[in-house]
Amino acid sequence: MDALDIARWQFGITTVYHFLLVPLTLGLGPTLVIMQTMWVRTGNERYLRMVKFWGKLYLINFILGVATGLVQEFQFGMAWSEYSRFVGDVFGAPLAMEGLLAFFFESTFLGLWIFGWNRLPKRIHLACLWIAVAGSWVSAFFIIVANSWMQHPVGVALQNGRPVMNDIWAVLTNNTALLAYSHTIFGSLAVAGGFLLGIAWYHLWQRRRDGIDTVDADKRVIVGEAREIVGRDKADHRVWITSLRIGAVVAIVGFAAVAVTGDMQAKLMFEQQPMKMAAAEAACQTGTSFSVLTIGDVGATQNCDNVVGVIEIPGLLSFLATGTFDTQVKGVNDLLPEYQAKYGTTIPDSPVYGAQAGQSIQYVPVMQVTYWGFRLMIGFGILAAFAALVALWLTRKGTVPESKWLMRLAVFGILAPFAANAAGWVFTEMGRQPFVVAPNPTGIDGVFMFTQAAVSPGVSLGELLFSVITLTVVYAALLVVEVRLLFKYARAGVAAAAPELFEHDHDGDPGAGPGHDADGDRSGDVLAFAY
Amino acid sequence: MDALPTIWFIAIAALWIGYLLLEGFDLGVGMHMLFTARTDTERRVMLNSIGPVWDGNEVWLITAGAATFAAFPLWYASLFSSLYLPLTIVLVGLIFRAVAIEYRGKGTSVRWTGAWDRSIGVGSLIVAFGIGAALALTTTGLPINANGDRVGGAFAWFTGYAVLGGFAVVGFCLVHGAVFLALKTDGTVRQKANRFVTRWAPIALLPIVGWVLAVQFTSGRLSCLLLIAGAVVAVSWAWISARRGSEGKAFLGLSIFLVLGAASIFANVFPVLLPSTIDSAFSLTTSNAASGSYTLSVMTVVTAIGLPLVLVYQGWTYWVFRKRISDTNIPAAHTVVDAVRT
Numbered sequence: 001m002d003a004l005d006i007a008r009w010q011f012g013i014t015t016v017y018h019f020l021l022v023p024l025t026l027g028l029g030p031t032l033v034i035m036q037t038m039w040v041r042t043g044n045e046r047y048l049r050m051v052k053f054w055g056k057l058y059l060i061n062f063i064l065g066v067a068t069g070l071v072q073e074f075q076f077g078m079a080w081s082e083y084s085r086f087v088g089d090v091f092g093a094p095l096a097m098e099g100l101l102a103f104f105f106e107s108t109f110l111g112l113w114i115f116g117w118n119r120l121p122k123r124i125h126l127a128c129l130w131i132a133v134a135g136s137w138v139s140a141f142f143i144i145v146a147n148s149w150m151q152h153p154v155g156v157a158l159q160n161g162r163p164v165m166n167d168i169w170a171v172l173t174n175n176t177a178l179l180a181y182s183h184t185i186f187g188s189l190a191v192a193g194g195f196l197l198g199i200a201w202y203h204l205w206q207r208r209r210d211g212i213d214t215v216d217a218d219k220r221v222i223v224g225e226a227r228e229i230v231g232r233d234k235a236d237h238r239v240w241i242t243s244l245r246i247g248a249v250v251a252i253v254g255f256a257a258v259a260v261t262g263d264m265q266a267k268l269m270f271e272q273q274p275m276k277m278a279a280a281e282a283a284c285q286t287g288t289s290f291s292v293l294t295i296g297d298v299g300a301t302q303n304c305d306n307v308v309g310v311i312e313i314p315g316l317l318s319f320l321a322t323g324t325f326d327t328q329v330k331g332v333n334d335l336l337p338e339y340q341a342k343y344g345t346t347i348p349d350s351p352v353y354g355a356q357a358g359q360s361i362q363y364v365p366v367m368q369v370t371y372w373g374f375r376l377m378i379g380f381g382i383l384a385a386f387a388a389l390v391a392l393w394l395t396r397k398g399t400v401p402e403s404k405w406l407m408r409l410a411v412f413g414i415l416a417p418f419a420a421n422a423a424g425w426v427f428t429e430m431g432r433q434p435f436v437v438a439p440n441p442t443g444i445d446g447v448f449m450f451t452q453a454a455v456s457p458g459v460s461l462g463e464l465l466f467s468v469i470t471l472t473v474v475y476a477a478l479l480v481v482e483v484r485l486l487f488k489y490a491r492a493g494v495a496a497a498a499p500e501l502f503e504h505d506h507d508g509d510p511g512a513g514p515g516h517d518a519d520g521d522r523s524g525d526v527l528a529f530a531y
Numbered sequence: 532m533d534a535l536p537t538i539w540f541i542a543i544a545a546l547w548i549g550y551l552l553l554e555g556f557d558l559g560v561g562m563h564m565l566f567t568a569r570t571d572t573e574r575r576v577m578l579n580s581i582g583p584v585w586d587g588n589e590v591w592l593i594t595a596g597a598a599t600f601a602a603f604p605l606w607y608a609s610l611f612s613s614l615y616l617p618l619t620i621v622l623v624g625l626i627f628r629a630v631a632i633e634y635r636g637k638g639t640s641v642r643w644t645g646a647w648d649r650s651i652g653v654g655s656l657i658v659a660f661g662i663g664a665a666l667a668l669t670t671t672g673l674p675i676n677a678n679g680d681r682v683g684g685a686f687a688w689f690t691g692y693a694v695l696g697g698f699a700v701v702g703f704c705l706v707h708g709a710v711f712l713a714l715k716t717d718g719t720v721r722q723k724a725n726r727f728v729t730r731w732a733p734i735a736l737l738p739i740v741g742w743v744l745a746v747q748f749t750s751g752r753l754s755c756l757l758l759i760a761g762a763v764v765a766v767s768w769a770w771i772s773a774r775r776g777s778e779g780k781a782f783l784g785l786s787i788f789l790v791l792g793a794a795s796i797f798a799n800v801f802p803v804l805l806p807s808t809i810d811s812a813f814s815l816t817t818s819n820a821a822s823g824s825y826t827l828s829v830m831t832v833v834t835a836i837g838l839p840l841v842l843v844y845q846g847w848t849y850w851v852f853r854k855r856i857s858d859t860n861i862p863a864a865h866t867v868v869d870a871v872r873t
Contacts, residue, residue, distance in 0.1 A: 088604020
């Protein structure tokens with residue numbers, strides 16, 4: 001273990017963690033926008049309840065994404081100062097744009113949305129949500145632009161050994177970025193879809209278990225109400241079945257688009273980072289076959305000596321890479337000499353590499369990670385998409401089956417798209433190794449950087465150990481707190497998220513908002529919401 | 532001589548001043564929640580006075596950091612890596628503080644709210660101290676070598692200036708937070724905040740005055756004395772106004788004090804971004820640490836469009852939430868129970 005390993009572990013842990021939280025924010029945001037827009041347009045209280053309930057869960061999750069995002073911005077400079085010096089001219093700009101053009105909008109208008117219920121006119125309040133959610137999507141774009149530049153540098157020229165930006169438009173419209181962005185956004189929608197589906201399923205199941213909803217001879221739902229449970233009225237059923245359907249549709253659309261964009265990304269990556277894709281397929285030999293199952297010591301030694309393909313489909317790899325069935329796709333064994341010829345066989349003898357200078361360069365990523373990361377991503381994605389389809393069919397008559405196990409499966413299934421997202425990121429970041437800035441094969445010579453050279457030379461192992469342990473412990477503790485809060489508020493249903501809707505006997509006036517009459521003693525109605 | 536690095540020096544100084552001005556009172560309010568408030572209602576009045584705006588204010592920090600990365604990557608890399616340990620602790624403070632603000636009201640037990648109150652209070656204290664130390668060090672110097680890397684070990688940053696800067700920002704935030712609470716709340720919180728300002732402001736503001744003067748006397752430009760004189764006038768006016776009960780004037784005066792005082796610091800050190808205490812030849816300046824002029828031009832255009840917009844809509848937020856908050860505005864806490872038939 002040296003400082004480089006610790007710095008990499010820290011970046012991996014903090015980034016994967018951050019990106020467990022962010023996809024839910026990115027995906028749930030637009031569904032909130034739909035719900036509140038429907039409420040403003042139709043006046044149907046069902047949508048108000050939905051936006052209040054899902055909005056509560058959104059905010060519980062949102063804040064941890066904000067908090068852990070700070071670490072992301074700081075640690076480039078803290079742990080990767082040589083990287084920051086090398087790429088700062090081009091990499092800092094999208095980060096600064098993210099702050100100026102996205103985070104300010106997102107945070108300010110979300111604050112207006114949270115505290116603006118009943119203070120702002122309905123339409124302006126709705127517009128605040130639109131702007132906040134748009135801000136989160138724009139922020140995702142800028143950070144993906146930054147990341148994609150590391151995968152495929154464009155828009156720069158080499159000056160005095162450093163890339164200097166000369167075309168911001170090329171950086172912003174990097175084809176790597178546009179595809180990665182759409183892939184990420186659709187992946188996030190899939191996460192949100194599964195989240196809506198799982199929790200809504202739980203509530204429909206709970207209503208059946210409590211004997212509130214029953215089914216007739218045709219298995220059609222007969223909606224009931226439980227007066228002793230706050231919020232368990234007839235309208236409550238509509239909240240959950242609508243949420244479930246929105247969730248299933250969002251998930252299916254998300255997954256379908258993720259598959260399309262993922263396929264396009266793979267084809268691009270075969271051109272831009274051929275070694276990453278060869279490693280993703282454990283394709284040691286040049287050929288056309290796609291590996292369904294490969295055994296052996298896949299890449300523990302980062303070489304091809306022990307890799308044995310068990311099930312292979314001829315032609316499929318070619319199809320995935322190029323769209324034809326017979327193009328030869330270069331395997332690891334043929335790519336390796338090409339990389340060595342282009343980028344050298346040993347780490348350059350330069351002081352920035354410290355003790356690593358002169359060591360041989362390992363161009364093959366850890367294939368165990370790339371091969372299985374790639375498959376887990378796709379596997380979890382397909383699984384969750386299939387589950388969403390089944391869920392739509394099972395609930396076509398207005399409620400869910402009584403089975404406790406199906407309910408547990410639906411709730412547990414929330415995790416699958418999260419896992420697919422995490423696996424995809426681990427794959428693409430580990431697959432970029434040994435480069436922190438991967439070379440552009442058709443681009444500017446010399447604009448690449450080995451990860452060994454990127455770490456802060458002045459920072460000691462002890463400092464890195466302190467931060468990685470501290471952050472991991474803090475993150476773990478806060479994950480427990482967040483998940484428990486999510487469970488608590490998910491189980492409690494709409495009544496906990498919007499108590500003002502149930503404070504007086506509800507007269508069923510669908511257009512009436514919460515607040516004013518519900519809390520007559522709030523002088524001047526300064527706060528419709530309070531921490 | 533290219534004007535762009537100078538423009539960006541001013542822009543980053545402005546972002547930091549914006550951060551101290553806005554999150555300054557958030558951090559102060561956070562500390563007062565722990566040290567000044569006595570009841571749960573008082574704490575909630577304080578928390579809700581910053582509730583709608585604190586997250587937007589924190590973006591000033593994110594943007595200051597990212598703009599430093601974009602405009603002066605060498606400054607960003609040297610400063611952040613040199614201050615590895617203190618910034619790690621600042622990050623933990625920021626994390627706990629942010630999460631605590633959101634989660635505090637999501638439970639009702641004394642244990643739950645107490646733990647998050649401590650997170651907000653201690654987190655705010657750590658952040659204020661750490662940011663103050665970092666800013667003081669970038670204006671007074673760190674032991675960095677020719678490559679910009681810190682030498683002398685993990686604690687080489689720990690100097691009298693770090694401590695002075697830490698206390699300077701903590702003290703300023705406490706006063707700024709109290710002045711803000713006096714302006715934005717009513718009832719006992721308002722009384723306590725006013726009492727804090729009139730009693731403690733002269734002492735709490737001493738360290739920040741010390742920092743301003745220390746920079747003035749080590750790298751002094753005579754013209755900056757004008758800024759300092761203006762700051763002294765502003766803070767005197769603020770204090771007199773606070774004693775007279777003119778809370779709006781007190782807030783305005785203290786804000787002018789911060790802007791002029793911090794401006795004097797940045798103007799004094801210009802064009803040095805991070806002095807090296809080993810050899811002044813290793814110091815980072817606007818000319819040797821800046822990005823290329825293309826990048827700076829792009830960022831200038833983006834900022835010229837983005838920042839005025841930010842000022843407009845953040846200003847609008849303060850207008851929307853302009854009313855004072857008092858204990859009668861705080862709704863009772865709701866207990867959250869499972870929607871289940873028992």
